[in-house]
Amino acid sequence: MKLIKAIIKPERFEKVKKSLEEKNIFGMTITEVKGRGEQKGLTLQYRGGSMIVDLIPKIEIDLVVEDSNVDITLQIIMEAAETGKIGDGRIFVVPVERSIKVRTGEEVK
Amino acid sequence: MKLIKAIIKPERFEKVKKSLEEKNIFGMTITEVKGRGEQKGLTLQYRGGSMIVDLIPKIEIDLVVEDSNVDITLQIIMEAAETGKIGDGRIFVVPVERSIKVRTGEEVK
Amino acid sequence: MKLIKAIIKPERFEKVKKSLEEKNIFGMTITEVKGRGEQKGLTLQYRGGSMIVDLIPKIEIDLVVEDSNVDITLQIIMEAAETGKIGDGRIFVVPVERSIKVRTGEEVK
Amino acid sequence: MMIDTGATAWVLAATALVMIMTPGVGFFYGGLVRKKNVINMIALAFLAFALISIQWILLGYSLAFGPDVGGIIGSLSNIGLSGIGVNPAVIAGTEYPIPGLLYVMFQLVFATVTIAIVTSGLAERVKLSGFIILALLWTTIVYDPLAHWFWGGGWLGTLGCLDFAGGAVIHISSGFAALAIAIVIGKRSGFGEYSIEPGNIPMALLGAALLWFGYFGFNAGSALAANGVAANALLVTNTAGATGAIVWMIVSWINGKPASLGIVSGAIAGLVAVTPAAGYVTPLSAMVIGGVGGGLCYMMMMFRIKKGFDESLDAWAIHGMGGLWGVIATGIFASAAVGGKNGLIYGNVQQFIVNCTGAFATVIYAFVITLVIAFIVQKTIGLRASENEEYIGLDLSQHGERV
Amino acid sequence: MMIDTGATAWVLAATALVMIMTPGVGFFYGGLVRKKNVINMIALAFLAFALISIQWILLGYSLAFGPDVGGIIGSLSNIGLSGIGVNPAVIAGTEYPIPGLLYVMFQLVFATVTIAIVTSGLAERVKLSGFIILALLWTTIVYDPLAHWFWGGGWLGTLGCLDFAGGAVIHISSGFAALAIAIVIGKRSGFGEYSIEPGNIPMALLGAALLWFGYFGFNAGSALAANGVAANALLVTNTAGATGAIVWMIVSWINGKPASLGIVSGAIAGLVAVTPAAGYVTPLSAMVIGGVGGGLCYMMMMFRIKKGFDESLDAWAIHGMGGLWGVIATGIFASAAVGGKNGLIYGNVQQFIVNCTGAFATVIYAFVITLVIAFIVQKTIGLRASENEEYIGLDLSQHGERV
Amino acid sequence: MMIDTGATAWVLAATALVMIMTPGVGFFYGGLVRKKNVINMIALAFLAFALISIQWILLGYSLAFGPDVGGIIGSLSNIGLSGIGVNPAVIAGTEYPIPGLLYVMFQLVFATVTIAIVTSGLAERVKLSGFIILALLWTTIVYDPLAHWFWGGGWLGTLGCLDFAGGAVIHISSGFAALAIAIVIGKRSGFGEYSIEPGNIPMALLGAALLWFGYFGFNAGSALAANGVAANALLVTNTAGATGAIVWMIVSWINGKPASLGIVSGAIAGLVAVTPAAGYVTPLSAMVIGGVGGGLCYMMMMFRIKKGFDESLDAWAIHGMGGLWGVIATGIFASAAVGGKNGLIYGNVQQFIVNCTGAFATVIYAFVITLVIAFIVQKTIGLRASENEEYIGLDLSQHGERV
Numbered sequence A, B, C: 001m002k003l004i005k006a007i008i009k010p011e012r013f014e015k016v017k018k019s020l021e022e023k024n025i026f027g028m029t030i031t032e033v034k035g036r037g038e039q040k041g042l043t044l045q046y047r048g049g050s051m052i053v054d055l056i057p058k059i060e061i062d063l064v065v066e067d068s069n070v071d072i073t074l075q076i077i078m079e080a081a082e083t084g085k086i087g088d089g090r091i092f093v094v095p096v097e098r099s100i101k102v103r104t105g106e107e108v109k
Numbered sequence D, E, F: 001m002m003i004d005t006g007a008t009a010w011v012l013a014a015t016a017l018v019m020i021m022t023p024g025v026g027f028f029y030g031g032l033v034r035k036k037n038v039i040n041m042i043a044l045a046f047l048a049f050a051l052i053s054i055q056w057i058l059l060g061y062s063l064a065f066g067p068d069v070g071g072i073i074g075s076l077s078n079i080g081l082s083g084i085g086v087n088p089a090v091i092a093g094t095e096y097p098i099p100g101l102l103y104v105m106f107q108l109v110f111a112t113v114t115i116a117i118v119t120s121g122l123a124e125r126v127k128l129s130g131f132i133i134l135a136l137l138w139t140t141i142v143y144d145p146l147a148h149w150f151w152g153g154g155w156l157g158t159l160g161c162l163d164f165a166g167g168a169v170i171h172i173s174s175g176f177a178a179l180a181i182a183i184v185i186g187k188r189s190g191f192g193e194y195s196i197e198p199g200n201i202p203m204a205l206l207g208a209a210l211l212w213f214g215y216f217g218f219n220a221g222s223a224l225a226a227n228g229v230a231a232n233a234l235l236v237t238n239t240a241g242a243t244g245a246i247v248w249m250i251v252s253w254i255n256g257k258p259a260s261l262g263i264v265s266g267a268i269a270g271l272v273a274v275t276p277a278a279g280y281v282t283p284l285s286a287m288v289i290g291g292v293g294g295g296l297c298y299m300m301m302m303f304r305i306k307k308g309f310d311e312s313l314d315a316w317a318i319h320g321m322g323g324l325w326g327v328i329a330t331g332i333f334a335s336a337a338v339g340g341k342n343g344l345i346y347g348n349v350q351q352f353i354v355n356c357t358g359a360f361a362t363v364i365y366a367f368v369i370t371l372v373i374a375f376i377v378q379k380t381i382g383l384r385a386s387e388n389e390e391y392i393g394l395d396l397s398q399h400g401e402r403v
């Protein structure tokens, strides 16, 4: 099992969700976060001054998937979330040791 | 050390917290999240139409505990969070390599 | 790659961010969380009664850094976040297996 | 009597003030429910306002203020406002210096806020279509007759029962109706099992501010004149509200922390209690009425909670019991020097008895008839949302919207 | 004629009621945009209020209500309010029982709310400096002449075109201006690609509550008297608003869920539709006007969405088309028994034609001239924020603030 | 003189308008503090309103407007409103065409809003019980005498010092009191170390909208009549507010981004500055007064921040200094053509001197006495919350509530 943490643009969230659904990937937990990438955010110019906006709202999608599903999930998210512009986001994969369903108490996989 | 990520129903949060307290488990970080499980959410019927509500508010509890405490913690959460209905939640266990207290700078365990 | 999860006091966030910038650490994702430490929160006295406030707002900073940068990052956060008082926070380090940039699709490191 | 432009100006402005109370109730209640039901709670108030605005013109006004039929109800001769125009309003035989149509409109905003208060009893679990039917039936069968009994030439007014601005007509009726509905519709799922906290206290405080603001029009506007009666009503209203706020704060402080919601609940309790009395009592009597109102309603709320009734937003404790106390208190504290009528403390036992009669008649009528109406709606088109709808929240399930 | 203190009291209060509508538009619109643009949307309303408050005194009032020049515009003889004092207001040759300065102020709050409505067309993408110039130009070149045409002694008033409280002057003008601006400024980035949801529905409902509340002053205050005309205006206004709300709710329910925003949008549509008619029609006619308004504006909104126009907050659908219907409807339903003028249904074809003339003249003038003004501002100092500014949100990029 | 129903209607409505300003201050301030203190900030305003409503009736009115004792204070002969009824109000020997009880109520809402403004100086760190004692003492010892000095027959009124609606009585007094309290209570923990940002700007904008709205009653109601004086007051009030908003926007734009909070702060500064002048100056003078007010208060805020004073929400900069400027400006710009009195620019040096005397006497009295009162409360029951309470936030620690 892996935990996939995908941090994406909020305006792409619906598309990502739909794409995952199409591949029967339903389980997910989402969090509203703010983030800054290596580009340090966006710079706005005004009247000779300028201002860096560096904590921009993002959606973090946490998905726990079986090892065999990691690649396809990454693939789907990357395709649906990509706009080609700065701030498209990052995906991290973290190992999961155990996964339990509260309702049934069963240990998944 | 393990990081236990428990995603539960908000209405069960108080009970979970209390149960953990009783076993002297205090440290935790909570986040308001939204989630969808494998059931794809709830379906509402109306006037011939229907509507799937698939991102339902949940509470995520993150607890970092010693390896020896993982089982008891999981046990407590599962018992307190279970309602037996769809959406009761999931618990994931993730390995933690280091844990540091900011105030003292000490590396725990 | 490691995921550093630093849970700190909100009033120290600006300082931590600035300190990280100075060392050219830009990428981060932040979440508003609430937390309780081993001290069980703060106790307020009133008219003979008392009240424990145990879920205190915190900022969680998630940073994914290369293995070689972990120590320096921890160092910076600890210095900037420390007030010496209860609730200064905790830092956890979690292994990261993969890290991907959505915009370019490239797998980092 | 001719139209007095000053009186007309004031009642026009007072109508606007009372109008804002209906959304005010929506915001007050909206702030008290969980986040998933905020929009619905406000929407119920808007819907109540729109529905009853139409009901009132087509039917309600005539039932309440049309020519009396047997002391019980107005005739249908004013339906669609036929016969009402810009001449001075004549109500139960008395002429007032404002246009008849303005009186219609002033009374309209009272009818709307009353059913808005009732939504307390079905909060967080009502089915929208059920509410619509309930609101129309309730106003027609419960509110309109009560308005007639007290103000429209009905038996209680004839008997001399005093209700200046609606302690019985608005508050007892809505409070006890909320209780009856809460009994019929049942508890919110999870009530008593886990704590259900207010989702947006600042919004509730905004609602309370609008209610206090609007109350100046509610009570002082009921003078239907810009004169000393209106001035006195304004002052005693504010005094009772303030005293209620302070007393509730103190008693709740003794038992814990003085919540902001307690302060404003006490204010509303005081305002409610002085409603029937505003034209008849002195400022110092108003302090007693408001103060007792604040303390009593606090105790009634605690009682309600202890008994495990899910009359969710305490319309019964505050409006029902506050109104009951107020109507009785009017029979006690009325002073002929203020409004031409003496109460018990000035030796007029008769007024006390009459006012008690009016108060309890209203309690019984409102409670029993509402039970019946709610039961019928429940059994026919349904009054309660489904379990899943309730779990998801009414905002999404009834309106397709999210905060 | 002398100053009547009752009339003066009512117009003073009505001015305050209308004043709150400008921030009311800000909150209504602020709740409809995404979280990153809420503050900007409210700030635009405040800014509109402040800017036009000054413009009106220095120049606007004179252009609108100064001595007529060729039926087209007021002369400059009242700039800086020179010649206006505390004597009874004389407007287009008619004397009113309120001080001249009060009439200036009453009209001022209409001018400010009009440009606030226009901000619908540039929501979430406007550059602050561009808006400031646009607002000043628009009020001067579009609003002030239109006010003159209908109310200040201009050609449409002379022709007998009826517009009681601004169905054409305020609503057609602002609605079609918003459409013109939306065309010039272009769509919001992402419009049509992903869904752009309202960020704070309770705030929008608060704005709507303030609008409905303020509308009592808007229409009933336009009687400039505390009399039966004001009372009738108040009642028909509320009736049309309520009917609009119910009709919109029903038609939207047929197509899905009855959103709270639909209920209040319908109410606004009904209020808008009855604006030009408020002094001339009966309550039952108002039900028709408001009901048709609610249904029509809903259809216009759906049409606008289907066509992919980003007139973002539907000022065109609701104010523009609602106002257009209202001005025409006034020509249809006006009743001499209410306001001295008969419309089509009482056999007066002439009134219908004249009102249609006024309505369409306003449509054309407002739309065309606004296109030109917006285009000029766009090409000179710029009307649209940069791509990055829009992406970050106007709160941060224009004001340096964050919700 | 007889009761005039028009005047009475307007003052009734104006009282409601001013009433909403007290919660308005609560929402304005509530939006400016951090999320953990929002409820407390609003609750302080409600509490101020309730407490002073009672104080005013029992004692305050008599101290302020009871028969003069040595030019310093009113006698106790009107405590509990004894002797006040529905006959025309007689204030400092002048009779007004409204009931005496209405004047009591109109003045009451001024007293409540004043102490609400003062809460700026103790924001985010006050102990609830300490505030209650402070509010009662402050109103009794500072506010009531000042009201007497200017309006109740005291020495400054006798001297001819002009303060139409409370530039000194309300604004200088509350602003300098806030400064004194801020000095006594000390800085918020963390002030100067990390940035303390407003937690809810839309709420602050709502508060500002209510303040501007209410200000129409504040200044125009102070005419105590529905006539040309009221109309002029309304117009100049709005003009000064608008000019203040624009000037503050411009000066803050030069130094960075034009924040929405700057626009409304400037509006409040302008409204404050014109308060003492509203009955005496022309619209064009009001533009100068409001514009200078906006610019000056901005500079004072910057000065306050630079000096590291934690007078947290700028009551001193805006109300204190804006009021000071306004009272002086009244001595400069008063025009006999408007209100019967000439100021400096019409050659009346005397008026200028008298008004400066009144302004500075108020500064000194309010500042010094408040220092003493705050110090005493601090040393006895305590004015400041504990460190932990402050850290957790006052919502939870003082009220047991959470946003």
Ligand SMILES: Nc1ncnc2c1ncn2[C@@H]1O[C@H](COP(=O)(O)OP(=O)(O)O)[C@@H](O)[C@H]1O
Pocket (backbone or CB within 6 Å): A007, A034, A035, A036, A037, A038, A039, A056, A058, A085, A086, A087, A088, A089, A090, C026, C027, C028, C029, C030, C062, C063, C064, C065, C101, C102, C103, C104
């Ligand atoms: N090193 C990192 N650690 C944690 N989160 C990161 C890191 N780098 C980026 N992020 C998250 O990803 C988001 C997008 O990053 P960004 O660098 O702007 O994307 P891109 O490189 O595709 O332009 C950021 O807003 C932040 O939330």
Ligand SMILES: Nc1ncnc2c1ncn2[C@@H]1O[C@H](COP(=O)(O)OP(=O)(O)O)[C@@H](O)[C@H]1O
Pocket (backbone or CB within 6 Å): A026, A027, A028, A029, A030, A062, A063, A064, A065, A101, A102, A103, A104, B007, B034, B035, B036, B037, B038, B039, B056, B058, B085, B086, B087, B088, B089, B090
């Ligand atoms: N695969 C997953 N990855 C991440 N989060 C998940 C996953 N599956 C479920 N969740 C989280 O758990 C919550 C409850 O899941 P659900 O499947 O409804 O529980 P149950 O299986 O007990 O009915 C979801 O709302 C979501 O937040």
Ligand SMILES: Nc1ncnc2c1ncn2[C@@H]1O[C@H](COP(=O)(O)OP(=O)(O)O)[C@@H](O)[C@H]1O
Pocket (backbone or CB within 6 Å): B026, B027, B028, B029, B030, B062, B063, B064, B065, B101, B102, B103, B104, C007, C034, C035, C036, C037, C038, C039, C056, C058, C085, C086, C087, C088, C089, C090
């Ligand atoms: N065991 C834990 N698991 C998860 N989060 C924790 C744990 N212990 C502490 N935290 C988080 O760290 C925050 C600060 O913890 P605390 O124990 O108060 O710090 P300190 O030990 O420095 O006083 C808590 O509010 C909580 O969010």
